[in-house]
Amino acid sequence: MPGQETFPHASARTQRFTRGGPRSLQLDLTGTRLLFVRSGAGDDPVGSLWVLDTASGEETLVADPRALIGDGDEDLSDEERSRRERSREAAAGVVGYATDESGGVVAFALSSRLWLADLRGPEPVVRELPAQRPVVDPRPDPTGRWVAYAAAGALHVVDIDGTDHRTLVAPDRPTVHWGVAEFVAAEEMGRYRGFWWAPDGSALLVARVDDAPVQRWHVADPAHPERPSAELAYPAAGTHNADVTVRLVPVDGSPGHEVAWDRAARPYLVAVHWSGAGALLHVMSRDQRDSDVLEVEPATGATRVRHSEHDDVWLDVVDGVPALLPDGRLVTTVERDLARRLVVDGTAVTGPEVQVSHVVSVGADGVVVAGSDDPVESHLWLVEPDLTVRRLTEAGGFHTGLLSGGSLAVTSRWLDTPGTTVAVRRENAQKVRLRSYAEEPPLRAEVRMLAVGEHDLRVGLLLPRDHVPGTRLPVLLDPYGGPHHQEVIAVHDMWLEPQWWADQGFAVVVADGRGTGSRGSEWDRCVRDVISDVVLEDQVTALTEVAALEPDLDTSRVAIRGWSFGGYLAALAVLRRPDVFHAAVAGAPVTDWALYDTFYTERYLGLPAEAPEAYERTSLLRDAHRLERPLLLVHGLADDNVVAAHTLRLSSALLAAGRPHDVLPLSGVTHMTSQPVVAENLLLLQLDWIRRALARVRLV
Numbered sequence: 001m002p003g004q005e006t007f008p009h010a011s012a013r014t015q016r017f018t019r020g021g022p023r024s025l026q027l028d029l030t031g032t033r034l035l036f037v038r039s040g041a042g043d044d045p046v047g048s049l050w051v052l053d054t055a056s057g058e059e060t061l062v063a064d065p066r067a068l069i070g071d072g073d074e075d076l077s078d079e080e081r082s083r084r085e086r087s088r089e090a091a092a093g094v095v096g097y098a099t100d101e102s103g104g105v106v107a108f109a110l111s112s113r114l115w116l117a118d119l120r121g122p123e124p125v126v127r128e129l130p131a132q133r134p135v136v137d138p139r140p141d142p143t144g145r146w147v148a149y150a151a152a153g154a155l156h157v158v159d160i161d162g163t164d165h166r167t168l169v170a171p172d173r174p175t176v177h178w179g180v181a182e183f184v185a186a187e188e189m190g191r192y193r194g195f196w197w198a199p200d201g202s203a204l205l206v207a208r209v210d211d212a213p214v215q216r217w218h219v220a221d222p223a224h225p226e227r228p229s230a231e232l233a234y235p236a237a238g239t240h241n242a243d244v245t246v247r248l249v250p251v252d253g254s255p256g257h258e259v260a261w262d263r264a265a266r267p268y269l270v271a272v273h274w275s276g277a278g279a280l281l282h283v284m285s286r287d288q289r290d291s292d293v294l295e296v297e298p299a300t301g302a303t304r305v306r307h308s309e310h311d312d313v314w315l316d317v318v319d320g321v322p323a324l325l326p327d328g329r330l331v332t333t334v335e336r337d338l339a340r341r342l343v344v345d346g347t348a349v350t351g352p353e354v355q356v357s358h359v360v361s362v363g364a365d366g367v368v369v370a371g372s373d374d375p376v377e378s379h380l381w382l383v384e385p386d387l388t389v390r391r392l393t394e395a396g397g398f399h400t401g402l403l404s405g406g407s408l409a410v411t412s413r414w415l416d417t418p419g420t421t422v423a424v425r426r427e428n429a430q431k432v433r434l435r436s437y438a439e440e441p442p443l444r445a446e447v448r449m450l451a452v453g454e455h456d457l458r459v460g461l462l463l464p465r466d467h468v469p470g471t472r473l474p475v476l477l478d479p480y481g482g483p484h485h486q487e488v489i490a491v492h493d494m495w496l497e498p499q500w501w502a503d504q505g506f507a508v509v510v511a512d513g514r515g516t517g518s519r520g521s522e523w524d525r526c527v528r529d530v531i532s533d534v535v536l537e538d539q540v541t542a543l544t545e546v547a548a549l550e551p552d553l554d555t556s557r558v559a560i561r562g563w564s565f566g567g568y569l570a571a572l573a574v575l576r577r578p579d580v581f582h583a584a585v586a587g588a589p590v591t592d593w594a595l596y597d598t599f600y601t602e603r604y605l606g607l608p609a610e611a612p613e614a615y616e617r618t619s620l621l622r623d624a625h626r627l628e629r630p631l632l633l634v635h636g637l638a639d640d641n642v643v644a645a646h647t648l649r650l651s652s653a654l655l656a657a658g659r660p661h662d663v664l665p666l667s668g669v670t671h672m673t674s675q676p677v678v679a680e681n682l683l684l685l686q687l688d689w690i691r692r693a694l695a696r697v698r699l700v
Contacts, residue, residue: 007500010442012680013043015090017493020044020437022422024096027054028103031405033119034424034434035062035106037094042439046093049108051119054407054424057432062117062124065093065110074111077134078230079150079180085640086186090674098137100144101199105160107138107147114138114149116160129162136180137193141201146251148195148204150179155195155206157251168204168249175212175233182209182242184235184599187641189270190319199276203250203298205259207269213240219640223667232640237594237601237615238608244269246281248301257301261294268599270317275362277324280306288314288603293322293332306330313525314603316340316484320359325385331362335521342369342383349387355518361403368392368403375458375518376449376490380410398491415490418444443503445495449488452545458488459542460495460510461550462502473507474557474694477543477573477581481535482565483515483527483604497683504687507553509546513538529611531604532618536572540580555580557697559690563587564642564671567634568620571650574631575623583693585686587634588642588671591620591650596642624653630693632662634682636669662689 011017020042026035034052039045049063065074074092076084089095097108097117104120112134118125131138131149138149140160148157153171155178158164169178180194194207211233220229235241246259246269259281266283270291273280279296281303290310294303307322307330309315318340323331329345337352342359344367350356353373360368360380367383380392380401393399393410401410409424418441422434443465450459463473478498480487487494487510498508513535515527527534539560547553560581562570567589573581593601594608594615605614616622631654635647647663654661664685669678 005442007442007496008680008683010439011497011500012676014439015045015674017042017419017438017441017496019091020439021420022050022434022436023047025402025409025411025422026097026099026103027402027404027407027409028099029101029405031407031426033103034407034409035097035099035103036422036434037097038434038437039091039093041437044437045091047091047095049094049097049106049117051124052424052432052434054426054432055429059435060124062106062119063094063108063110063115063126068115068126068128069111069113075134077112077136079136080109080112080134082640083136083186083192085670085672086181086183087192088672090672096137098139100140101142102144105140105144107140107149109135109138109149114147114158116147118160127162129158129160130165131158132156132167139193139195139197141197142199143201145201148179148197150177150194153177155179155204155249166253168251168253169206169208169247173212175210177209177211179206180209181207182211182244183214183233184241184597185244185269187597188599189268189317191269191271196272196274198274198298201251203248203256205272205274205279205296206247206249208245208247210243212243214242215239217643219638219643221668222637222665230640234640234643235598237596237598237605239598241267241598246272248296248298259296259301259303261292261303266290266292271322273323275324275326277326277328280322280324282322284315284317286602287606288599291315293330307332309334311335313528316524318356318358320362323359323362325362325367326364327385331359331367333359338520338522340371340521342367344383344387347387349383350381350389354381355520357518360401363404365403365405368401370400372518375486375512376488378489396490398489413491413493415447415449415492418492420493441493441496443496443499445492445499447495447499449490450546450549452549453538453541455514455538455541457538457542457545458512459546460488460498461546462495462498462508463550463552464503464505465499466503467552469552471552472554473505473552474559475543475547475553475555476501476506476508476690477539477558477560478508478510479513479539479560479562479569480564480566481511481513481516481539481562481569483524483531484517485565486512486516486518488512500683501687506559507550509543511539511542513542528604529606529614530617532572535569536576539569539573540577543580557582557694559583559585559694561585561587561686561690562589563673565590571620571631571633574629575620575626578626578629581629582697583630583690585632585634585690586647588636588639589620589633589646589650590642591646593618595646595649620650621653624650624659625657627654627657627659627661630662630696632664632686632689632693634664634666634686636666636671636673638668639671641671
C-alpha cells in the first residue's frame with residue numbers, strides 16, 4: 001500500500017525490533033528487586049534504568065538519561081566507543097551498570113560522567129559524583145561504600161557520598177592503561193572489564209595493560225581528509241599482544257603487590273573471580289592448548305595452581321568460569337563424552353546430553369548454567385549445592401535468565417512468536433512479566449527447520465509467503481558459518497530478515513555447518529587448520545540436500561551473502577565453487593587471516609610462522625585470479641575489527657588479475673553498521689545488485 005513502511009526501514013528504525021524491550025537484567029541477593037534497562041519506545045535508542053519489585057510487579061523508573069543530561073548527544077570518549085564496539089552495543093543512554101552485593105547501590109556512566117543510584121530508601125535517589133572524565137566502567141565495591149572507575153589510563157575511587165576521591169594507580173607512560181580490558185580480551189574472550197573488588201571493599205585486583213609491544217595501525221576516514229587518522233593498537237596474528245599484568249591495590253593507599261604467575265608460559269589473562277571463598281585468575285598459553293586456574297593469596301600476591309587443563313587442539317573460553325561456590329568448591333567445565341559438561345571439584349555433574357554454553361551464576365542457590373540438549377534451543381539448568389541437577393526452562397524455546405534469592409527471571413524467545421518476553425517467578429508467588437515497548441514486526445517468518453546430510457547439519461529454509469508450488473525460485477544462501485556462532489536457532493525474530501529476502505522472490509537457505517557450536521568438541525575442532533575447506537563444503541552440502549527436498553529451488557541461480565566471517569564465506573564460495581555459486585555479496589570479509597587478531601585466528605590456524613600453509617590455504621588473495629562470477633565487496637571504512645585493508649587488498653588482487661568486481665565503501669561505518677540509514681539502504685542495494693547479478697548469469 002502507498003505510504004506503508006517497508007521492512008528494511010522498520011527494521012533499521014527499531015534496531016531489528018529490539019528497542020523498547022527490557023535488557024541487562026540483574027537480581028539482588030534477596031530476589032526481591034530486579035534491575036533492568038529499557039528505552040521508552042520501539043524506536044527509542046536511549047535506555048533508562050528501571051527496577052521491578054518481584055513480589056508486587058511494580059516497575060519504578062530509576063534513572064532517565066534525558067532528565068539527567070538533556071536531549072543532546074552524549075559526550076562519549078574514544079575508550080567508551082571502543083568498549084561499545086567490542087561488545088556490539090548500539091544503544092545510547094544507560095547501556096550498562098554495576099551494583100554492590102546487596103543491589104542497593106548502582107553505578108553507571110552517562111555521557112562520560114559518573115552517576116550513582118541509591119535504591120536503599122523508599123524512593124530511588126540519583127546523583128552525579130565528582131570524577132575525572134571520561135569515566136569508563138564504574139563499579140561499586142561489594143559493601144556499597146566506594147565506586148571505582150577507569151579514566152585517562154588510571155583507576156580511581158570515590159566515596160559514594162562524593163568525598164575522598166583518589167587515584168589508586170596511574171600510568172607511567174602513554175601506552176599503559178589501568179583497569180580496562182585489552183583488545184583481544186574484549187573482542188574475543190568476552191572479558192570486558194579490567195578490575196575486580198575484594199569482597200570487603202578493601203582492595204582491588206587491577207589489570208595493567210601496556211600496548212607498547214603491539215603494532216600500530218591507522219584507520220583513516222577518506223571522506224574527511226581534514227580529520228587525523230585514528231591510531232589503533234591491533235595485535236594481528238603472529239605479532240605481539242599487549243603486556244597484561246595484575247596488581248592487588250589497597251584502597252587505603254598502602255603498598256600493593258603484583259600478582260605473580262608464569263606469564264611467559266601463560267600470557268593470556270582470560271578471567272578473574274573474587275568472592276568470599278577466594279580469588280582466582282584464569283590464564284592461558286598463547287597456543288590456547290594449556291590453561292591454569294590460579295588461587296591468589298591477597299596478602300602477598302602469590303599464586304598456586306588450583307586446576308590445569310590441556311587440549312591437543314584448543315581450549316574454549318567459557319563465560320562464567322572458573323568460579324568458587326561459597327564453600328570453596330571450584331566450578332569449571334570439561335570437554336568429555338563429546339559434550340561440554342559442568343564440573344564441580346573434579347566431578348562432572350551435567351550429563352553428556354547437555355552442551356553447556358556458559359555459566360550464568362555461582363552462589364548460595366547453586367550453579368545456574370545455560371546450554372542445550374537440542375542445537376537450535378537454549379535452556380537453563382540449576383545445579384543444586386548437593387549437585388543434583390534440575391531443568392528450569394521448558395522445551396521448544398530459546399531461554400536465558402537469572403536465579404537469585406529464590407527468584408527466577410527468564411528471558412524467552414520462541415520460533416512461532418515474535419518478540420522477547422521476560423518473566424519473573426518467586427517461590428509461592430504469581431509470575432510477573434516485564435513490560436516491553438518493542439514494536440511488532442510488519443511480517444511473520446515462516447521457516448522450515450531441517451537436519452540434512454551425513455553431519456546432520458541444521459538448516460532453515462524460507463520461501464516467499466505467497467509462493468505457488470511449482471514456481472522455480474532463485475536461491476540465496478545467507479550464512480554466518482563461522483566457528484562458535486549459530487544462526488539456525490528457534491527464535492522467530494532471527495528469521496525476519498531472511499523472510500524479507502524470501503518475499504522478494506528467493507528461496508533462502510541458512511545453514512550452520514561444522515564448528516558453529518552446541519554440538520560438542522569434535523564438531524567444533526574439525527575446522528582446525530582447514531577452516532575454509534570445511535565451512536564451504538558444509539554450505540554446498542546444505543544447498544544440495546535442501547534442493548533435493550524442495551524441487552522449486554533453482555540451483556542454476558544461486559547467490560550467497562554474508563557479513564564478517566559470513567562475508568569471507570561468501571567470497572570463498574564464488575572463488576572456489578563457481579560451479580555452485582553464481583554471485584556473492586561479501587560484507588566486511590576477512591580476506592587474509594594474517595591480518596586478523598591473534599586470539600581468534602591462532603586458535604584455528606596456529607601461528608603464521610609455524611603453520612604458513614594453513615594461512616595460505618585459507619587466504620582469499622591467492623584465489624583472486626579464479627573469480628568468474630559477480631562479486632560485491634562491502635566494507636565500513638571505520639571498521640577497527642576487520643579493517644578495510646582486507647577488502648582493499650582483495651580488490652587489488654582482483655584488479656591485478658583482471659577480474660571485474662564491485663566495491664561499496666561505507667564512509668564512517670564500523671563493523672556493526674549500526675546507523676539506521678546504512679542498515680536500511682544496504683539491504684536495498686544488496687537486493688538490487690543480486691537481482692542484476694543473477695539476471696546476467698541466467699543470460700549466459
